[in-house]
Amino acid sequence: MPADRETTVIRAVREAAKAGQRVRVVGAAHSHSPLVPTEGVLLDLADFTGIVGVDRESGVARIRPGTRIADLGPPLRAEGAALLNQGDIDRQAIAGAIATGTHGTGTTLRNLSSGLIGARIVLSDGSVAECAADREPELFEAARLNLGGLGVLTELSLAVRPAYRLQEKIWLEQVDAVLERIDSLTGATRHFEFFWMPGSDRAACKSLAETDADPVYPLAEEGKRLAWSDEVLANHRPDKHSEMEYSVPREEGPACFRALREMLHRDFPDLAWPLEYRTLAADETWLSTAYQRETVTLSVHQGIDQPDGPLFRACETIFRAHAGRPHWGKVHFCTGDELARLHPRWKDWWRVRDTWDPDRRFLNPHLERLRPAPA
Numbered sequence: 001m002p003a004d005r006e007t008t009v010i011r012a013v014r015e016a017a018k019a020g021q022r023v024r025v026v027g028a029a030h031s032h033s034p035l036v037p038t039e040g041v042l043l044d045l046a047d048f049t050g051i052v053g054v055d056r057e058s059g060v061a062r063i064r065p066g067t068r069i070a071d072l073g074p075p076l077r078a079e080g081a082a083l084l085n086q087g088d089i090d091r092q093a094i095a096g097a098i099a100t101g102t103h104g105t106g107t108t109l110r111n112l113s114s115g116l117i118g119a120r121i122v123l124s125d126g127s128v129a130e131c132a133a134d135r136e137p138e139l140f141e142a143a144r145l146n147l148g149g150l151g152v153l154t155e156l157s158l159a160v161r162p163a164y165r166l167q168e169k170i171w172l173e174q175v176d177a178v179l180e181r182i183d184s185l186t187g188a189t190r191h192f193e194f195f196w197m198p199g200s201d202r203a204a205c206k207s208l209a210e211t212d213a214d215p216v217y218p219l220a221e222e223g224k225r226l227a228w229s230d231e232v233l234a235n236h237r238p239d240k241h242s243e244m245e246y247s248v249p250r251e252e253g254p255a256c257f258r259a260l261r262e263m264l265h266r267d268f269p270d271l272a273w274p275l276e277y278r279t280l281a282a283d284e285t286w287l288s289t290a291y292q293r294e295t296v297t298l299s300v301h302q303g304i305d306q307p308d309g310p311l312f313r314a315c316e317t318i319f320r321a322h323a324g325r326p327h328w329g330k331v332h333f334c335t336g337d338e339l340a341r342l343h344p345r346w347k348d349w350w351r352v353r354d355t356w357d358p359d360r361r362f363l364n365p366h367l368e369r370l371r372p373a374p375a
């Protein structure tokens with residue numbers, strides 16, 4: 001990584017501005033929604049990686065944007081620290097994951113964006129802003145979950161916690177029994193989720209409990225791992241798929257699941273991909289799908305070579321009937337005005353975005369389509 005990598009970003013943004021071109025950044029290109037494509041300049045920060053420093057006392061790690069989540073675990077652990085939570089996989093660039101509200105599961109845990117406590121951003125005129133809750137607070141709120149639409153994040157300050165170990169457990173159980181005691185299951189361990197395969201009456205339940213036991217190496221197979229958090233939270237997901245995920249209020253979770261199950265059995269009996277049920281704590285991040293409400297996330301998958309439009313549209317109708325908010329990095333068909341009804345701070349986000357990027361340098365066609373109509 002060249003020491004002056006941020007300077008090269010600044011230069012690229014200035015040159016794009018001079019040429020009247022748009023700018024987008026790509027992380028690991030793992031989003032299912034078209035957030036990255038642009039006809040302008042596409043910046044790849046895959047060589048802008050590493051940890052700048054960890055302050056254990058305040059619990060903050062300063063991280064360069066292109067760092068893959070997988071590459072954060074060992075060096076953070078060497079400092080006695082760990083991310084607060086992670087998603088199903090750890091292939092994403094940290095700035096890409098933050099930009100879309102990537103999350104894991106846990107009723108007391110929030111998404112990665114809510115762990116952002118400060119950032120350096122290259123803005124549309126090539127200047128650099130530093131933001132945090134007490135410094136350019138509106139820019140900071142908009143940057144926490146930014147959809148790549150504010151500028152180029154060149155450094156992220158993330159909340160971390162002391163390193164911790166997890167014991168993984170997977171078991172099969174009747175899915176209706178799981179739904180009956182979902183609150184006790186989700187409350188019993190730091191992480192809980194279940195997968196349900198259409199056509200089955202059972203769920204594969206997975207819990208991860210914090211433990212003081214020594215890690216066991218070589219790592220056991222998925223479902224039986226006992227090791228440091230970053231070694232247990234990440235999974236191998238080799239099969240290419242498309243995905244829709246919505247967040248519904250926690251109390252709507254079981255009813256929404258049952259409605260999806262009924263519809264899938266009736267209309268898509270051949271679907272061979274699982275439905276995933278996870279939980280999240282409420283947060284205050286403007287565009288978070290868990291903004292000010294305890295949340296259940298439900299994900300529907302389809303093979304990459306299978307038609308997914310009718311399936312996802314049918315699922316979306318059900319999600320919307322349960323006050324669902326779409327995952328920003330996954331498939332959805334919402335318009336800007338619909339998003340404004342689902343997200344109390346959607347118009348605020350656009351106001352702040354437009355203030356800091358009046359030339360729309362950091363928008364792409366997908367984001368332009370999501371702009372709410374003027375009041």
Ligand SMILES: Cc1cc2nc3c(=O)[nH]c(=O)nc-3n(C[C@H](O)[C@H](O)[C@H](O)COP(=O)(O)OP(=O)(O)OC[C@H]3O[C@@H](n4cnc5c(N)ncnc54)[C@H](O)[C@@H]3O)c2cc1C
Nearest residue numbers: 027028029030031087088093096099102103147148153329
């Ligand atoms: C197999 C698989 C598993 C997944 N599992 C989960 C999961 O468990 N939980 C979950 O919530 N999501 C999950 N996702 C979705 C994924 O986490 C998000 O789509 C995430 O944004 C992808 O990160 P990325 O690095 O690939 O970003 P990209 O898809 O490359 O980009 C996402 C956004 O980030 C912006 N961006 C990237 N870098 C910067 C930067 N430096 N400055 C400004 N903007 C930037 C881009 O412009 C774009 O808008 C999964 C996706 C896949 C394919």
